[in-house]
Amino acid sequence: MRILLISPYLDITSLSTRQLSSYLKAGGHSVKQIFLPDLESMIENGVDFVECYPNEVIEQVAELADGFHLLGMSLMTNYFIKMTHLTRGIKERIDIPVVWGGIHPTVAPEECLDIADYVCVGEGEATLQELADSLQKGIRPAHVKNIWFRDEQGECRNPVREPISDLDTIPFPDYDIEDQYVLVGKKVLPLSEDILKEMVRGRIHFTEPHHLIYETMWTRGCPHHCAYCINNYYRVLYSGFNVVRRRSVDNLIEEIKSIRERFPWFNRINFMDDDFASASNEQLMHFRDRYKKEINCPFYALLSVLSSREEKMSILFDAGLRRTQIGIQSLSPSTNRMYRRDFFNRKKLLSLAGTVNRVFPPEFCPTYDVILENPWERLDDRLLTLRGVLELPRPFVLQLYTLTFYPGTELFHKAIDDGIISGTDASYLKENHDKDFNYLNILFIMVNKRIPNCIIRFLSWKPIPAIMESIPIRWFLSIFTPLYRILKKRGVCRAQRKRFGWFISEYSDK
Numbered sequence: 001m002r003i004l005l006i007s008p009y010l011d012i013t014s015l016s017t018r019q020l021s022s023y024l025k026a027g028g029h030s031v032k033q034i035f036l037p038d039l040e041s042m043i044e045n046g047v048d049f050v051e052c053y054p055n056e057v058i059e060q061v062a063e064l065a066d067g068f069h070l071l072g073m074s075l076m077t078n079y080f081i082k083m084t085h086l087t088r089g090i091k092e093r094i095d096i097p098v099v100w101g102g103i104h105p106t107v108a109p110e111e112c113l114d115i116a117d118y119v120c121v122g123e124g125e126a127t128l129q130e131l132a133d134s135l136q137k138g139i140r141p142a143h144v145k146n147i148w149f150r151d152e153q154g155e156c157r158n159p160v161r162e163p164i165s166d167l168d169t170i171p172f173p174d175y176d177i178e179d180q181y182v183l184v185g186k187k188v189l190p191l192s193e194d195i196l197k198e199m200v201r202g203r204i205h206f207t208e209p210h211h212l213i214y215e216t217m218w219t220r221g222c223p224h225h226c227a228y229c230i231n232n233y234y235r236v237l238y239s240g241f242n243v244v245r246r247r248s249v250d251n252l253i254e255e256i257k258s259i260r261e262r263f264p265w266f267n268r269i270n271f272m273d274d275d276f277a278s279a280s281n282e283q284l285m286h287f288r289d290r291y292k293k294e295i296n297c298p299f300y301a302l303l304s305v306l307s308s309r310e311e312k313m314s315i316l317f318d319a320g321l322r323r324t325q326i327g328i329q330s331l332s333p334s335t336n337r338m339y340r341r342d343f344f345n346r347k348k349l350l351s352l353a354g355t356v357n358r359v360f361p362p363e364f365c366p367t368y369d370v371i372l373e374n375p376w377e378r379l380d381d382r383l384l385t386l387r388g389v390l391e392l393p394r395p396f397v398l399q400l401y402t403l404t405f406y407p408g409t410e411l412f413h414k415a416i417d418d419g420i421i422s423g424t425d426a427s428y429l430k431e432n433h434d435k436d437f438n439y440l441n442i443l444f445i446m447v448n449k450r451i452p453n454c455i456i457r458f459l460s461w462k463p464i465p466a467i468m469e470s471i472p473i474r475w476f477l478s479i480f481t482p483l484y485r486i487l488k489k490r491g492v493c494r495a496q497r498k499r500f501g502w503f504i505s506e507y508s509d510k
């Protein structure tokens with residue numbers, strides 16, 4: 001069967017569609033992929049999911065899709081509107097069954113079923129393979145676990161299948177660029193090595209122009225289930241199954257070696273695992289020995305406070321860990337209870353930060369994530385987080401998020417029950433870095449601007465924020481939120497234009 005997979009993400013390493021593609025190819029299907037990073041929207045809006053694709057793009061995608069037997073699309077919640085518009089646009093032009101998969105169809109299958117013919121809830125490898133096999137044979141896919149669909153016989157919601165336990169059975173992500181297309185500006189072009197190189201240059205975590213980043217994962221799943229995170233939903237969806245799975249070191253190293261044989265210029269690796277250090281010391285040492293010997297390039301990994309003990313950090317530094325991100329989120333005990341992160345507190349953060357300081361050289365600059373704008377938090381909760389952050393040894397960068405209620409999570413349901421949001425549409429277009437202009441947020445931003453701690457400490461002396469966060473002043477400052485966002489957006493857009501403007505004109509003129 002001829003299958004076309006579409007990924008709308010800015011990041012064209014798009015692990016989901018690349019893994020699905022190689023799996024399907026191994027199963028005997030012919031697969032092509034289209035990556036649709038919306039760089040123009042990025043340059044205009046600072047993010048790539050607010051604008052729908054223009055008609056001329058939809059036209060080209062429909063032309064390419066003509067002749068395929070199945071069209072698979074991947075989407076996160078933020079891309080729902082954009083992918084709805086694209087799906088409808090394609091269906092108006094050609095007759096092709098469409099299957100949606102990815103995070104949003106997994107957490108909100110009902111609404112996806114209004115748009116797509118088939119919806120994949122959960123992992124897609126075996127699901128898509130069986131769906132394609134059934135459609136090829138003309139069999140109604142009523143037996144294909146994870147697949148939901150509607151037809152004249154009614155609505156079929158197949159049960160969820162066990163997540164793949166042996167991740168080594170999944171072939172390496174498909175980088176056969178001759179089978180791939182990419183959107184540059186308003187043109188869908190065959191993917192070339194030059195374009196791939198440009199798209200993976202200096203992006204997240206490794207931001208220098210000479211950084212060429214390959215993204216992959218060692219594990220799937222996380223041992224925790226923080227109330228705002230997808231893993232909170234997975235725990236329910238996959239209840240009774242083992243959700244945390246790890247590939248063998250051999251398999252991981254072979255993948256990176258094979259991609260570097262093909263594209264030797266990849267010189268940085270981003271491991272996108274939820275918690276890279278959840279491996280045992282022995283596993284990490286095995287990884288280090290092989291990685292140093294056979295790959296030997298700096299890498300990024302996200303570490304959880306629970307697993308990041310000194311010995312593990314030392315092994316990882318020795319292996320080549322040069323960028324890391326650690327989730328603080330909040331230092332208020334009551335917020336952490338609400339987030340189901342009771343395992344985390346100020347003492348643990350400071351001990352972790354001390355370890356980072358001891359293990360890594362002085363210039364090592366970890367990123368710490370903090371969640372702002374939790375509507376249930378009181379001033380005291382937020383001050384606890386701010387004061388804890390001020391105790392961290394510098395240098396570090398704070399990644400400031402605003403609390404976003406992603407469908408399916410416990411916090412999403414709590415927000416609905418408490419009347420804070422009315423449904424999934426609350427998170428469609430929300431960019432989770434889009435902060436409000438209020439006093440406490442300004443203090444957090446000041447931390448990143450390296451304003452001396454003593455000044456921020458003084459400004460966070462409770463009587464001052466108590467006044468500044470009072471309803472009239474908060475309301476007054478909120479008047480400036482649109483202006484603040486416009487200015488911030490302008491900066492992001494300028495940076496994106498500088499990064500991609502020349503690239504769009506050079507390639508889309510060819």
Ligand code: B12
Nearest residue numbers: 009010011016072073074076077101102120123124230432
């Ligand atoms: C890597 C990652 C990123 C990377 C790369 C994204 C990319 N291009 O793929 C970066 C850092 C760029 C990123 C960005 C964002 N991310 Co992110 N990211 C992840 C992370 C850590 C792993 C995703 C991944 O690759 N998994 C591995 C693949 C193999 O698994 P998968 O994607 O689930 O795919 C499987 C199934 O879903 C299914 N499937 C997927 N697609 C399809 C398609 C078809 C047709 C079928 C049948 C099946 C199918 O099969 C796949 C294989 O089994 C997840 C957390 C997580 N644990 O999932 C968050 C996550 C996906 N991100 C999230 C978010 C919110 C974002 C942002 C929107 C945040 C923001 N800035 O506002 C941005 C989007 C920016 C952008 N423009 O792309 C949320 C999504 C929540 C939601 N409800 O949508 C997650 C779940 C984290 C969380 N908070 O819980 N992200």
Ligand code: SF4
Nearest residue numbers: 222224226229231274
């Ligand atoms: S530790 Fe991180 S990845 Fe794991 S459940 Fe919590 S937020 Fe999600």
